[in-house]
Amino acid sequence: MTPVTSFKGKRVLVFGLGGSGLATAGALVAGGADVIAWDDGEQGREKARAAGIAVADLREADWNAAQALVLSPGVPLTHPEPHWSVRLARAAGVEVIGDIELFARERRLIAPDAPFIAITGTNGKSTTTALIAHLLREAGRDVQLGGNIGTAILSLEPPARERVHVVECSSFQIDLAPSLDPTVGVLLNLTPDHIDRHGSMENYAAIKERLVAKSGTAVIGVDDAYTAAIAARLSARLAESVAAAGVRVVPLSVARALERGFALAGTRIVRDGVPVADLAGIGSLRGRHNAQNAAAAFAAVTAIGVPDDVAARGLATFPGLAHRMETVGRAGNVLFVNDSKATNADATEKALAAFDRIFWIVGGRQKEGGIAPLTEYFPKIVHAYLIGESSADFARTLDGKVPCSLSGTLDQALRDAAVAAGNDRAGEAQGEAVVLLSPACASYDQFPNFEVRGDRFRDAVRALPGVTPV
Numbered sequence: 494m495t496p497v498t499s500f501k502g503k504r505v506l507v508f509g510l511g512g513s514g515l516a517t518a519g520a521l522v523a524g525g526a527d528v529i530a531w532d533d534g535e536q537g538r539e540k541a542r543a544a545g546i547a548v549a550d551l552r553e554a555d556w557n558a559a560q561a562l563v564l565s566p567g568v569p570l571t572h573p574e575p576h577w578s579v580r581l582a583r584a585a586g587v588e589v590i591g592d593i594e595l596f597a598r599e600r601r602l603i604a605p606d607a608p609f610i611a612i613t614g615t616n617g618k619s620t621t622t623a624l625i626a627h628l629l630r631e632a633g634r635d636v637q638l639g640g641n642i643g644t645a646i647l648s649l650e651p652p653a654r655e656r657v658h659v660v661e662c663s664s665f666q667i668d669l670a671p672s673l674d675p676t677v678g679v680l681l682n683l684t685p686d687h688i689d690r691h692g693s694m695e696n697y698a699a700i701k702e703r704l705v706a707k708s709g710t711a712v713i714g715v716d717d718a719y720t721a722a723i724a725a726r727l728s729a730r731l732a733e734s735v736a737a738a739g740v741r742v743v744p745l746s747v748a749r750a751l752e753r754g755f756a757l758a759g760t761r762i763v764r765d766g767v768p769v770a771d772l773a774g775i776g777s778l779r780g781r782h783n784a785q786n787a788a789a790a791f792a793a794v795t796a797i798g799v800p801d802d803v804a805a806r807g808l809a810t811f812p813g814l815a816h817r818m819e820t821v822g823r824a825g826n827v828l829f830v831n832d833s834k835a836t837n838a839d840a841t842e843k844a845l846a847a848f849d850r851i852f853w854i855v856g857g858r859q860k861e862g863g864i865a866p867l868t869e870y871f872p873k874i875v876h877a878y879l880i881g882e883s884s885a886d887f888a889r890t891l892d893g894k895v896p897c898s899l900s901g902t903l904d905q906a907l908r909d910a911a912v913a914a915g916n917d918r919a920g921e922a923q924g925e926a927v928v929l930l931s932p933a934c935a936s937y938d939q940f941p942n943f944e945v946r947g948d949r950f951r952d953a954v955r956a957l958p959g960v961t962p963v
Contacts, residue, residue, distance in 0.1 A: 494520055495651040499598045501525035504558050506551055506587075508578040509565020510537030516645035517563055517592045518546045524599075529554060531578075551578055556585035564589055566665035572692045591669025592647050593640070593662060598672065600652040607652035608797045611640075611673065613662045613704045614681025614714070616840070617786045618642075621681060622661040624790040624811055629657050631807035632799045641666060657797065664691065664700050671703075677793045678708030681785060683719040684839070698723070710741055710796040712755075712789055716748045743792050747785045755788045757781075762788045770805035776820050776963075777813030780847035816947035818844055822960040827914045829954040832931035833947030838866045841933040845870035848927040850917075852876050852910040853895075854903065857934030857946075859883040864890055864933050871895050875926070876913055878906035882938040903930070903939065903946065907953050928954075 497520045507518045510532035518530045518541060530541050531551040538548050562582040569576050570589065582589050600607055612622045619642050626638040637649040640660035652658060660675075664687055667673060683698050691697040698719045705711035706727065713724040728742045744754035755764050760773040762784070770791055772778050778787050791804050813819055816834040823829065830848075835841040837860045845851065845867060855864065856879045864887055877897040879887050884899050891897045900906035907928070914926040930950045932943075940946040955962050 494523060495596060495599055495647050495649060496523035497521045497526065497595045497599055497647065498524040499595070499602055500560060503527065503560040504529070505561050505563060506530075506554060506556075506559050506578075506582075507563045508532070508551060508576070509568050510534075510541050511565060511567065513592055513645040513647075514565045515540055515544060515546075516648045517595065519544060520592075520595070520647035521563070522546060551581065554581075556581055556587055559585070559587050562587055562589045563595065564591055564669055566591055566663060566669060569690060570665075570668055572690050589669065590671070591666055592645060593660070593666045593670040593673060596646045596652075596658075596660075597670060597674060600658075601674075604652040604654055606654055608657045608677075609652070609675045610657065610659045610677045610679070610793050610797070611662050611675035611704055611708070612660070612679040612681070612789075612793075613664070613667060613701055614679070615684045615686045616843075617681045617782055617789075618661050618679075620783065620814055620817060621679060621786040621789050622659055623814055624786060624808075625679075625793050626659045627811050628790055628794045628799065628804050628807040629659065631810065632794070632803045634799075662704055664697060667704050668700050672707075673704055674707040674709075675704070676708070677710045677712065677796050678705035679712045679789050679793055680705045680720055680723065681714045681789055682717055684717065694719075702726075705742075708740070710743060710793075712743045712745060712792045712796070714785060714789065715744045715746050715751075715754075716785070743796070745785065745788050745792060747781050747788065755792050757784050757788065760784075762791055764792075769801050770808055772808065775809055775811070777811050777818075778808065779818060780843050782843045783818070783847075816943060818847065819947070819951070820963045821951045822954040822957070823963050824911070824915065824957065824959045824961070827911070827926045827928060828963075829911075829928045829960065830930065831947045831950050831954075832929060833936070833943045833950060835931040835933060836860070836935050836943055838862060838864055838933045841931040842867055842870065844929055844931040845873060848925075848929065849873055850875055850924060850926050852878070852914045852917075852926060852928045854878045854880060854900075854906045854910055854928070854930045854950075855932055855934070856880040856883045856887055857932045857936050858938045859886065859934045863887065867933070868894070875917065876910070878910050880906050880932070880939070881934065883934055903949055904953055907950065907957075911954075911957055 507530040635656040641663040642661040715721040747757040761768045762770040819831040878900040936946040
């Protein structure tokens with residue numbers, strides 16, 4: 494735990510008692526704050542009471558005595574409308590912040606030189622965060638990994654000069670962290686997301702920009718219009734500011750060559766035009782999207798002193814994340830890949846782009862637009878195996894373009910695909926066959942979440958005759 498001492502002796506109100514909320518309340522209490530917490534759900538309130546945290550309805554609290562409202566990131570701050578606790582805080586002139594902000598303040602107070610790497614973006618941030626932590630561990634560093642990727646930031650060990658905090662930040666968390674100032678900030682990419690919570694794409698992009706705006710080193714992908722504009726804006730601002738000495742913007746592209754910054758040349762990562770690492774043969778980092786993740790991770794760790802050769806070796810040993818293009822087994826020429834995390838067409842596009850001879854398991858509870866946006870990848874698909882609620886709609890989309898079977902369930906689809914891929918002698922000359930679970934759909938018609946769906950796939954693959962776990 495990181496005790497939050499910056500509010501010692503002060504009244505702090507906490508709303509939202511899920512995992513991060515409970516950790517926040519506990520960290521504040523450990524640091525000497527007078528905490529009153531509340532949640533709209535009785536389960537959260539009971540957990541807080543069991544942890545010795547004072548619980549009371551904040552509607553009845555004395556807001557004039559409060560120094561801050563610490564809000565769970567899942568609670569609306571601005572859109573579609575501010576939560577009632579936010580309205581009460583603003584009426585009383587009480588600042589509204591989150592757990593990332595508390596960490597940033599504690600770091601400045603107890604260990605301002607402690608290395609802190611923060612990562613955001615619309616896509617790829619979890620893989621990049623995990624990869625950065627992996628590279629640092631391979632370099633022998635003391636690493637604390639958390640934030641939006643799993644462990645609440647205040648559940649991690651406190652900042653220290655020889656300890657690196659690697660933290661994934663969502664837009665909700667950044668919106669509650671006005672003084673966020675990491676040693677290295679990474680902004681990967683921006684596409685429309687969470688507009689219901691931020692009001693517009695412009696607001697969403699502006700919130701993401703805050704993570705890199707005060708970073709010592711800002712690693713910014715420049716392959717979309719929003720991030721390219723952010724990189725240009727920060728570079729111009731730094732060029733005009735004497736106070737910004739030592740601060741730098743590091744651009745990153747996997748779509749074009751860059752004279753300065755990180756780019757991709759074939760399978761090689763290059764920095765300022767010079768090769769520094771090669772991704773060839775690294776199964777956990779297949780695809781252009783993972784090349785961006787790898788280049789960003791390489792840029793981040795070398796910015797805090799990891800030697801190039803150590804970082805390059807670390808890339809080759811990265812195991813990848815579960816359910817994200819996770820290689821789970823092999824039988825001869827057939828590779829089995831679990832991409833259950835792909836719950837929409839945009840995510841599935843990354844997997845389809847990474848392979849050439851695909852036996853595709855797809856379907857579930859479909860999102861708006863279905864799989865029609867993936868038409869350009871249909872020539873790569875040998876056969877599609879349809880599961881779940883979307884089967885009939887997807888069959889119509891694929892009609893005349895891709896052979897498909899109405900398998901119904903994941904287990905049946907896997908059996909069908911494994912047999913077909915194993916017997917596809919005509920296609921062997923084209924290279925590896927891939928049985929790919931990349932559903933482009935939510936799981937809720939047949940599974941409680943994508944993790945359970947992916948676990949089922951992994952277990953079923955490894956139970957097939959002749960399959961060797963990878």
